[in-house]
Amino acid sequence: MEQASSNTPEQEATSLSETERWGSLITGGAMVLTGLSQRSLRGALLALAGGSLAYHGATSQKSLTQQVTEATGLDKSIRVEKTVTILNKSPEELYRFWRNFENLPTFMKHLKSVTVLDNNRSHWVANAPVGNTVEWDAEIITEQENHLIAWTSVDDAQIDHSGFVRFQLAPPGRGTEVKVVMEYSPPAGIVGATVAKLFGEEPEQQIGDSLARFKMFMEAGEIATTDGQPAGR
Amino acid sequence: MKAVCWHGAHDMRVDTVDDPKLTNPRDAIIKITSTAICGSDLHMYNGFIPTMQPGDIVGHEFMGEVVELGRDVKNLKVGDRVIVPFPISCGHCFFCQRDLWSLCDNSNPNAPMVEKLYGHSPAALFGYSHLFGGYAGGQAEYVRVPFADVGPMKVPDGLTDDQVLFLTDILPTGYMAAENCNIQPGDIVAIWGCGPVGQFAIQSAFLLGAERVIAIDRIPERLQLAKEKCGAEVINYEEIDPGEALKEMTGGRGPDACIDAVGLEAHGMGLEGFYDKVKQSVRLETDRPNVFRQAIVACRKGGTVSLAGVYGGFLDKIPMGAAFNKGLTFKMGQTHVHKYLRPLLNRIQAGEIDPSFIITHHLPLEAAPHGYDIFKNKKEECIKVVLKP
Numbered sequence: 001m002e003q004a005s006s007n008t009p010e011q012e013a014t015s016l017s018e019t020e021r022w023g024s025l026i027t028g029g030a031m032v033l034t035g036l037s038q039r040s041l042r043g044a045l046l047a048l049a050g051g052s053l054a055y056h057g058a059t060s061q062k063s064l065t066q067q068v069t070e071a072t073g074l075d076k077s078i079r080v081e082k083t084v085t086i087l088n089k090s091p092e093e094l095y096r097f098w099r100n101f102e103n104l105p106t107f108m109k110h111l112k113s114v115t116v117l118d119n120n121r122s123h124w125v126a127n128a129p130v131g132n133t134v135e136w137d138a139e140i141i142t143e144q145e146n147h148l149i150a151w152t153s154v155d156d157a158q159i160d161h162s163g164f165v166r167f168q169l170a171p172p173g174r175g176t177e178v179k180v181v182m183e184y185s186p187p188a189g190i191v192g193a194t195v196a197k198l199f200g201e202e203p204e205q206q207i208g209d210s211l212a213r214f215k216m217f218m219e220a221g222e223i224a225t226t227d228g229q230p231a232g233r
Numbered sequence: 234m235k236a237v238c239w240h241g242a243h244d245m246r247v248d249t250v251d252d253p254k255l256t257n258p259r260d261a262i263i264k265i266t267s268t269a270i271c272g273s274d275l276h277m278y279n280g281f282i283p284t285m286q287p288g289d290i291v292g293h294e295f296m297g298e299v300v301e302l303g304r305d306v307k308n309l310k311v312g313d314r315v316i317v318p319f320p321i322s323c324g325h326c327f328f329c330q331r332d333l334w335s336l337c338d339n340s341n342p343n344a345p346m347v348e349k350l351y352g353h354s355p356a357a358l359f360g361y362s363h364l365f366g367g368y369a370g371g372q373a374e375y376v377r378v379p380f381a382d383v384g385p386m387k388v389p390d391g392l393t394d395d396q397v398l399f400l401t402d403i404l405p406t407g408y409m410a411a412e413n414c415n416i417q418p419g420d421i422v423a424i425w426g427c428g429p430v431g432q433f434a435i436q437s438a439f440l441l442g443a444e445r446v447i448a449i450d451r452i453p454e455r456l457q458l459a460k461e462k463c464g465a466e467v468i469n470y471e472e473i474d475p476g477e478a479l480k481e482m483t484g485g486r487g488p489d490a491c492i493d494a495v496g497l498e499a500h501g502m503g504l505e506g507f508y509d510k511v512k513q514s515v516r517l518e519t520d521r522p523n524v525f526r527q528a529i530v531a532c533r534k535g536g537t538v539s540l541a542g543v544y545g546g547f548l549d550k551i552p553m554g555a556a557f558n559k560g561l562t563f564k565m566g567q568t569h570v571h572k573y574l575r576p577l578l579n580r581i582q583a584g585e586i587d588p589s590f591i592i593t594h595h596l597p598l599e600a601a602p603h604g605y606d607i608f609k610n611k612k613e614e615c616i617k618v619v620l621k622p
């Protein structure tokens with residue numbers, strides 16, 4: 001990410017309409033990943049955050065290396081979008097549970113732990129093959145209470161991770177719709193370090209399934225499992 | 234403990250395995266006193282249910298005594314005698330809350346696998362393949378029952394195992410099949426299959442007000458039971474074509490409702506049966522829908538075809554033109570057992586139904602492989618096997 005020292009009026013206008021554009025994509029009813037197209041989730045979330053967070057002050061433009069990497073398909077990022085509907089839980093309740101990121105490993109099998117460092121910052125440890133781990137710090141870059149939480153990994157992280165979760169009332173009596181969109185990419189510049197290698201087989205599936213487990217935990221109070229049961233083998 | 238394990242087609246074995254353990258807060262461990270072999274188990278036995286793994290413990294019709302309870306199960310006590318519905322249901326999701334228990338959202342840990350096939354995952358089932366959750370079943374000495382605070386129902390004293398065991402599946406299944414027919418005064422209901430499900434469907438159709446019931450099978454002792462015990466008129470489909478016979482027996486109108494209590498392994502006659510058998514054996518077609526086809530053609534205009542027999546995959550040559558142009562209604566699904574427990578228990582207690590009449594064999598659990606053989610091959614006039622662990 002490049003630091004924008006000062007914005008010309010033209011740039012100002014672009015970033016404003018960008019904010020609106022990503023804002024409506026992220027809060028709307030359509031497929032977010034389809035809407036993003038080639039665009040990184042991180043870029044869209046940063047644009048949505050609208051530079052209001054001083055420490056980022058970033059434009060939504062990509063660096064040249066990043067553009068080249070993407071154009072040649074070397075980035076191989078993992079992108080997941082999944083929506084579930086949870087009955088008898090309000091957006092407030094679900095938001096509150098999720099807002100404490102330390103709860104995430106309860107239903108996200110690929111995460112070993114998350115430690116909350118301060119109101120915005122948390123330390124994530126994910127399981128990688130052969131007993132290894134991948135770690136990074138993430139920061140909440142924008143949120144709307146009871147509705148949206150968006151986060152990205154900090155710039156020097158081992159992995160480039162961003163995501164958001166959105167809680168929205170379904171039609172009356174139908175509960176709350178929860179959408180999660182997440183992206184994992186190799187850190188910019190490290191070509192060939194595919195995220196798939198870090199997370200093992202079918203990471204999209206693995207991460208996608210975690211939202212179904214979130215629903216189980218919230219609705220049924222426990223996560224269905226057959227672990228440790230007997231069998232004649 | 235001892236448990237009946239699937240090791241491949243026609244290969245059920247009684248293995249010694251670990252005892253089940255409490256895993257989740259809403260679990261119970263049940264010591265099984267009676268457990269039955271179901272027509273659905275035959276689909277596994279015959280190798281038609283995908284995602285089975287050698288060593289899987291089977292069985293979904295079972296009852297017994299509570300021996301251990303998870304910390305969140307408050308409505309049961311150790312020592313309670315309970316029957317357990319075959320679908321595993323959380324009690325809290327959209328579907329459970331609407332009494333659509335076999336469609337529970339939260340019981341199948343392998344739901345993503347099913348979603349690829351069906352779009353959405355129905356409830357997990359005990360002992361019925363990894364597609365349906367991979368839960369160890371109840372043809373065993375002990376079983377772990379998830380969501381035990383909403384599934385198991387206590388059995389009143391004075392009723393024997395044989396009287397209440399079939400509340401776990403086939404009695405509600407026969408009942409729901411009949412209920413799905415929306416029976417009106419004067420209605421004639423045709424039922425394909427005089428296995429246990431078919432027998433209960435006949436009785437239920439009468440309980441729900443059917444004027445006449447016509448039952449179809451080819452096994453003499455099953456036809457006899459349908460006629461003498463349940464009061465149905467019967468058709469032996471090896472002797473006469475059921476389509477023609479039904480039309481003649483219903484004044485040319487056709488039955489008002491048709492129940493398929495046979496499912497995906499229907500026995501086919503003639504060229505059509507041969508076609509399905511060949512296609513199924515090379516897996517181009519997963520199910521043999523002879524009965525479903527016949528039911529569509531036989532059914533009167535504007536009538537209902539109710540499927541209790543299980544289908545799993547893809548069906549060939551379904552006469553949709555007939556179904557569409559006759560304005561038929563199709564109803565189907567795994568039974569919402571939980572919904573029927575109370576009302577059917579009441580009927581048993583009131584003496585309106587005594588489900589034990591279908592039992593032909595009581596066997597020790599160790600004899601399960603023999604039980605599967607005689608039930609599948611209709612040896613020893615077998616209609617229903619109850620295993621005693």
Ligand SMILES: NC(=O)c1ccc[n+]([C@@H]2O[C@H](COP(=O)([O-])OP(=O)(O)OC[C@H]3O[C@@H](n4cnc5c(N)ncnc54)[C@H](O)[C@@H]3O)[C@@H](O)[C@H]2O)c1
Pocket residue numbers: 271272273274275276402403406425426427428429430431449450451452455470494495496497498499500501523524540541542543566567568616
């Ligand atoms: N919907 C549910 O939840 C549910 C629950 C239990 C069982 N089932 C299904 O119901 C079906 C019946 O179960 P069951 O325990 O009675 O099994 P079963 O195998 O004892 O009975 C099937 C009967 O159908 C007869 N049959 C075969 N081909 C026929 C044909 N072409 N025409 C007429 N009859 C024919 C057989 O002779 C047999 O008597 C099975 O498919 C089973 O999987 C569904």
Ligand SMILES: [Zn+2]
Pocket residue numbers: 271272273274293294319402403
């Ligand atoms: Zn059954």
Ligand SMILES: [Zn+2]
Pocket residue numbers: 322323324325326327328329330336337338339340
């Ligand atoms: Zn449920």
